[in-house]
Amino acid sequence: xxxxxxxxxxxxxxxxxxxxxxxxxxxxxxxxxxxxxxxxxxxxxxxxxxxxxxxxxxxxxxxxxxxxxxxxxxxxxxxxxxxxxxxxxxxxxxxxxxxxxxxxxxxxxxxxxxxxxxxxxxxxxxxxxxxxxxxxxxxxxxxxxxxxxxxxxxxxxxxxxxxxxxxxxxxxxxxxxxxxxxxxxxxxxxxxxxxxxxxxxxxxxxxxxxxxxxxxxxxxxxxxxxxxxxxxxxxxxxxxxxxxxxxxxxxxxxxxxx
Numbered sequence: 001x002x003x004x005x006x007x008x009x010x011x012x013x014x015x016x017x018x019x020x021x022x023x024x025x026x027x028x029x030x031x032x033x034x035x036x037x038x039x040x041x042x043x044x045x046x047x048x049x050x051x052x053x054x055x056x057x058x059x060x061x062x063x064x065x066x067x068x069x070x071x072x073x074x075x076x077x078x079x080x081x082x083x084x085x086x087x088x089x090x091x092x093x094x095x096x097x098x099x100x101x102x103x104x105x106x107x108x109x110x111x112x113x114x115x116x117x118x119x120x121x122x123x124x125x126x127x128x129x130x131x132x133x134x135x136x137x138x139x140x141x142x143x144x145x146x147x148x149x150x151x152x153x154x155x156x157x158x159x160x161x162x163x164x165x166x167x168x169x170x171x172x173x174x175x176x177x178x179x180x181x182x183x184x185x186x187x188x189x190x191x192x193x194x195x196x197x198x199x200x201x202x203x204x205x206x207x208x209x210x211x212x213x214x215x216x217x218x219x220x221x222x223x224x225x226x227x228x229x230x231x232x233x234x235x236x237x238x239x240x241x242x243x244x245x246x247x248x249x250x251x252x253x254x255x256x257x258x
Contacts, residue, residue: 002040012049027052027065059086115143119150124162126219133215137208142200145191154183166221173223177230184235
């Protein structure tokens with residue numbers, strides 16, 4: 001019995017182009033040709049093709065099939081490497097499904113930053129962009145804290161800052177800064193690492209600082225940056241005053257005992 005390329009491909013559940021590709025890679029031996037020039041494949045070609053397809057279905061890269069086929073000494077190590085890659089792929093797919101479920105559940109934009117799906121609909125275009133950048137600069141704990149900050153944001157003040165015109169007047173800027181400062185101060189108290197984030201960086205301090213400066217300068221207009229700067233100064237002043245008051249307060253020693 002002899003098969004043509006198309007017949008062989010059909011038997012193996014693949015395509016003519018795939019069979020030809022295996023020939024080019026040297027995985028499948030070229031058969032003899034009939035008098036009319038057509039290839040004539042035999043059982044050994046079919047078996048070899050089925051073995052190749054089996055290994056490919058397991059995830060073995062085509063470049064490693066020659067070494068893995070049969071009972072070669074390198075087969076266990078190669079299969080273990082493939083298994084590790086498959087496990088990583090499964091983990092990525094499971095995470096993707098979880099993220100998609102969160103996006104659909106919360107009605108968040110499809111391109112919400114990873115881990116921020118539950119608050120994605122509350123982020124402005126600029127805020128979403130900056131959070132995307134933060135995911136490359138900070139560790140998982142810091143990102144979890146940032147998500148918690150978004151969840152407790154004062155939406156009214158945030159919406160006004162988002163809508164602030166580049167040429168907003170002094171009174172408007174000052175008012176927004178005053179109203180934004182308390183939530184910033186609370187964040188500093190709740191998450192002390194904000195004052196010294198070095199231990200939560202996934203990149204170097206130099207890269208983080210330069211990237212942050214470039215990002216906020218491009219993503220926010222001058223008036224918004226001015227409000228952030230003023231609010232940050234006031235927030236730190238409020239935190240310092242509160243800590244000073246706490247340090248000066250008398251400690252409760254339980255009173256004198258008779």
